[in-house]
Amino acid sequence: xxxxxxxxxxxxxxxxxxERHGYSILQEVETRSGNAVSLHAGTLYRALARLLESxxxxxxxxxxxxxxxxxxxxxxxxxxxxxxxxxAEAERLDSQLSCARARRLLGARV
Amino acid sequence: xxxxxxxxxxxxxxxAFRRRFAAEMWSDFxxxxxxxxxxxxxxxxxxxxxxxxxxxxxxxxxGLAERWAATHRFLFWPSHxxxxxxxxxxxFMFWDTLRSDLQHAIRLAAKSPLxxxxxxxxxxxxIGANSAIF
Numbered sequence: 282x283x284x285x286x287x288x289x290x291x292x293x294x295x296x297x298x299x300e301r302h303g304y305s306i307l308q309e310v311e312t313r314s315g316n317a318v319s320l321h322a323g324t325l326y327r328a329l330a331r332l333l334e335s336x337x338x339x340x341x342x343x344x345x346x347x348x349x350x351x352x353x354x355x356x357x358x359x360x361x362x363x364x365x366x367x368x369a370e371a372e373r374l375d376s377q378l379s380c381a382r383a384r385r386l387l388g389a390r391v
Numbered sequence: 392x393x394x395x396x397x398x399x400x401x402x403x404x405x406x407a408f409r410r411r412f413a414a415e416m417w418s419d420f421x422x423x424x425x426x427x428x429x430x431x432x433x434x435x436x437x438x439x440x441x442x443x444x445x446x447x448x449x450x451x452x453x454g455l456a457e458r459w460a461a462t463h464r465f466l467f468w469p470s471h472x473x474x475x476x477x478x479x480x481x482x483f484m485f486w487d488t489l490r491s492d493l494q495h496a497i498r499l500a501a502k503s504p505l506x507x508x509x510x511x512x513x514x515x516x517x518i519g520a521n522s523a524i525f
Contacts, residue, residue, distance in 0.1 A: 304419045322419045323453025326412045
């Protein structure tokens, strides 16, 4: 599964806090990246379809917040496999960043 | 009008994808382009129209990409993913069921060759006789 696509990893990161619906994922990704990553519905749901098929995320059977008033919303959360894959991807990126730092490509040491 | 354009753009997606995600996508799309369900309108009408058109174009192109990917997967790896777009137990079962039925029929035919041969002979005689007469 690793390396993940950037969009898939962004979605897994957004779901790391807990369950979210599609629009909430869109907002979270845009807010966290400072609008650097701009998802639109087409990209998001294609990526969600791949993640669902790979059992990295799952759909909740019922809304975690029934008082939200929108019964049609589907909520997604990470599976155990999704957590493991996200962790493996984060470690892979961390290793690459360490290498970049060691070779003075990033965050030049004083 | 926007809803109609959205539906046209969604035609680019495979049917199973629309069935699974169209309602959610419409809800998100309406919020993204501020169709009265999201934040109050703070931008000009022209800007919103341009943004809506751009979003519809990206939706359509994304749909074509998904259709191509689905066709590609089905043609070259027919059993690659059984649970197309759906969590377990709620997937669209038509092709999976048809494939299982055909496999079962072929196995049964191979298991009892005499019955299979008699069936084929009966069919051949029936079809042949009918073709000759009419």
